[in-house]
Amino acid sequence: MTITTARETPAHPAGNAESRLVGLRCRECGRRFPIEPVHVCDFCFGPLEVEYDYEVLRRTVTRESIARGPLSIWRYRDLLPVESLADTGWRVGYTPLQPAPNLGRALGLKDLWIKNDSVNPTFSFKDRVVAVASAKAREFGFDTFACASTGNLASAVAAAGVRVGLKTYVFLPWDTEPSKILNALVYGANVIAVKGTYDDVNRLCSEIADQCHWAFCNINVRPYYSEGSKTLAFETAEQLGWEAPDHVVVPIASGSLLTKIAKGFGELQQIGLIAEKPVRISGAQATGCGPVAEAFERGWDAIKPVQHPDTIAKSLAIGNPADGYYVLKLVRERGGAVRAATNDEIAQGMHLLAATEGVFAETAGGVTVAVLKKLVEEGIVRSDERVVAYITGNGLKTIDAVAPVLVPPPLVEPSLEAFEALLAGRAAEHRLEL
Numbered sequence: 500m501t502i503t504t505a506r507e508t509p510a511h512p513a514g515n516a517e518s519r520l521v522g523l524r525c526r527e528c529g530r531r532f533p534i535e536p537v538h539v540c541d542f543c544f545g546p547l548e549v550e551y552d553y554e555v556l557r558r559t560v561t562r563e564s565i566a567r568g569p570l571s572i573w574r575y576r577d578l579l580p581v582e583s584l585a586d587t588g589w590r591v592g593y594t595p596l597q598p599a600p601n602l603g604r605a606l607g608l609k610d611l612w613i614k615n616d617s618v619n620p621t622f623s624f625k626d627r628v629v630a631v632a633s634a635k636a637r638e639f640g641f642d643t644f645a646c647a648s649t650g651n652l653a654s655a656v657a658a659a660g661v662r663v664g665l666k667t668y669v670f671l672p673w674d675t676e677p678s679k680i681l682n683a684l685v686y687g688a689n690v691i692a693v694k695g696t697y698d699d700v701n702r703l704c705s706e707i708a709d710q711c712h713w714a715f716c717n718i719n720v721r722p723y724y725s726e727g728s729k730t731l732a733f734e735t736a737e738q739l740g741w742e743a744p745d746h747v748v749v750p751i752a753s754g755s756l757l758t759k760i761a762k763g764f765g766e767l768q769q770i771g772l773i774a775e776k777p778v779r780i781s782g783a784q785a786t787g788c789g790p791v792a793e794a795f796e797r798g799w800d801a802i803k804p805v806q807h808p809d810t811i812a813k814s815l816a817i818g819n820p821a822d823g824y825y826v827l828k829l830v831r832e833r834g835g836a837v838r839a840a841t842n843d844e845i846a847q848g849m850h851l852l853a854a855t856e857g858v859f860a861e862t863a864g865g866v867t868v869a870v871l872k873k874l875v876e877e878g879i880v881r882s883d884e885r886v887v888a889y890i891t892g893n894g895l896k897t898i899d900a901v902a903p904v905l906v907p908p909p910l911v912e913p914s915l916e917a918f919e920a921l922l923a924g925r926a927a928e929h930r931l932e933l
Contacts, residue, residue, distance in 0.1 A: 519559070520580055521550040523722055526825070534580070536639050536714065538721040546821065547722045549580045557770045562741060565772075572627055572730040578766060579730075580723045584637040586663055591626045592730050594618050596738040596887070601855035602868070606875050610885040612744070614735055615858055621658050621682065622893035623651035623814075623861075624756070628727035629716060633659040635723040636714035642666060643713040647704040649697050649752065649814045650679030651861075651892050656716060657688030668713070670700050676813060678896050696808060698819050717753075725755045732763025735887055736773050743767075745884035746779040748871045750863045750891055751791050751837065752815045754822030757782050760889070761829050781835035781879065782826055783870035785810035785862075789839035791823045795830065796837075802827070811842045811900045812862040814892060836879045840869035846904045848872070849894060853901075859894035865901070867891075 523532040527545025538547050560577045568574030572592035573585055595615045603611035616624040629652070636644050644665040646656045653669035660667030667688040671680065672695060683690050693700045701718075708715040716724045736743055743764050749757040761780055767773045784792040787810030790802045805818035820826070830837055840848065848868035853859045860868075867888050874880040894901065911917040 519552050519555045519577060520582075521552050523547040524550040536635075536641075536719045538719055549722050549726055551578070551766075553766070553769050556766075560770055560772070562737075562772060565737065572630060572727065575730055575733045578733065579631055580726050581631060581634045582638060583634075584663075585634045586630060586659070589620060589630065589659075589662060591619060591630045593734060596735055597856070597858075599856045599888075602852060605851065605855055606872055607882050608875060608880070608884075608886055609882055612735075612739075612885070612887045613852075613856060613858060614731060614887055614889050616731070616889070616891050617858065617860055617864070617893035621651070621654040622896060623655065624728070624731065624889075624891040625651045625655035626659070627730050628652075628724045629655040629659045631727035632714070632716035632720050632724035633663055633665065635720055636665065636716070637663060639714065639720075641712075641714035643668065643711070645669065645704065645707070645713045645715045646717055647671075647697065647701040647715070648675075648683075649816055650675050650682075650896070651814050652717065653679065653688070653690065654682035654686065657683045657686035657690075660688065661686050665714075670704050672697050672700055672813075672816075674813070676897055676899075678898070679813075682896065696806075697817050698804070725759055728756045728759035729763030729766065731756075731889060732760045733767065736764065736767050739885075741773050743773055743776045743778050744887045746781065746835070746880055747887045747889065748781045748783060748867055748874065748880070749889050750815055750867050751782040751784050751820065751823075751826060752817045752863075754782075754791065754820045754826040756889075756891070758822050758825045758829060761833070777833060779835050779884075780830055780833045781870070781874055782830055782837040783867045784837065784839045785812040785815050785845060785866050786839040786841045788812070788816045788818055790818065791820060791826050792837045792839040794823070794827055794837075800824070800827065810845075810862075811897070812845055812866050813897075814861065814863045815866060836874060836877070838870045838873050840866050840873070842900075843904070844869040846901050849901045850904050852890070853894065858890060860890045861892035861894050861897040862900045863892055864890040864894070 525540035525545045528543040570593045573587045599611045599613045619626040644660045645668040646652050670691045673692045708718045764778050768775045788805050788808035802823035808816035845865035848865035852868045
């Protein structure tokens with residue numbers, strides 16, 4: 500098969516004198532770059548990040564201007580690196596921030612909230628980052644949109660691509676959950692399963708991005724893609740009445756979600772939309788792929804990659820997380836912690852969240868709840884803090900993971916007598932337990 504390449508990338512549209520976008524800046528050496536589809540500094544090989552003119556934003560962005568926007572991530576458009584071509588007709592973001600008193604009582608927390616991103620169009624927070632990345636890919640003139648994925652990103656890219664008329668290719672590890680592969684196939688994407696881990700897939704996609712000049716949302720368009728995660732912080736603050744929480748718990752895959760949530764709260768403070776407040780941040784990983792948790796617990800400054808991830812939380816199974824170093828730095832600065840959960844703890848966390856708050860989360864959500872439980876028991880998350888736990892995907896994508904901790908339903912004959920006998924038996928069991 501002959502692979503077609505995108506047309507040459509045109510120059511980015513010039514902004515006006517009051518442009519809120521300054522350019523890209525290296526997170527390591529500080530060198531600056533224009534707004535282009537690049538993600539690595541050509542001097543020190545550090546990651547690039549979008550830089551804004553916060554004085555312009557302070558003058559132009561208000562709570563009132565945001566409230567006039569759509570009920571989606573695009574209400575924060577001025578705080579995102581998109582000039583045009585956003586798919587504003589697609590309801591991405593502005594998901595529920597719901598109080599979780601039942602789960603809070605079970606864990607010993609007085610003021611717990613769940614940010615439920617399982618209700619996005621393709622049922623994960625990845626719709627946020629992909630909405631920004633697809634808009635930027637179109638601005639840059641690409642005609643093919645692609646990604647390396649552990650599952651959720653694949654369906655988000657496939658759905659967004661078909662909506663805006665981009666050809667889509669998604670690359671996944673061969674052992675990705677079948678339901679997540681189907682979630683990408685149903686939108687008509689070109690789905691490629693790769694014999695290897697996510698890190699193998701990512702290396703392959705980096706080579707393809709260079710060869711084919713495609714827009715890989717988490718490679719050459721990564722600086723813009725990752726900015727979509729900030730909207731979780733923006734929404735949290737707005738939904739809390741323009742206040743930041745005391746402590747947040749965030750699942751870690753690449754680590755970008757955690758660092759961008761921190762950046763989002765910081766930007767709102769910097770432009771005067773919320774009061775200055777040091778939000779404590781903790782991270783959650785799975786035991787079978789917890790390189791950041793291991794580094795945190797051992798006091799390391801560097802991340803030791805996991806060569807062969809082994810966990811039911813496949814959406815978090817990134818053995819060499821790109822933002823791992825920055826996660827460690829942030830969590831330590833903010834007085835949080837990073838912990839890991841076993842497969843059984845993950846399944847129990849999924850069950851506990853569903854049974855207390857009616858939210859069926861995927862395995863990453865089970866990781867978050869299980870780690871939150873540990874952090875409370877250790878006294879790291881305090882009972883009197885306002886805590887927000889980020890639930891990033893829907894449980895229907897990983898339904899097999901929770902099955903081992905659930906009790907199969909009883910089978911009765913279709914008669915009232917049989918049902919009454921069942922109730923009597925259960926009552927007797929309850930008395931014995933007491």
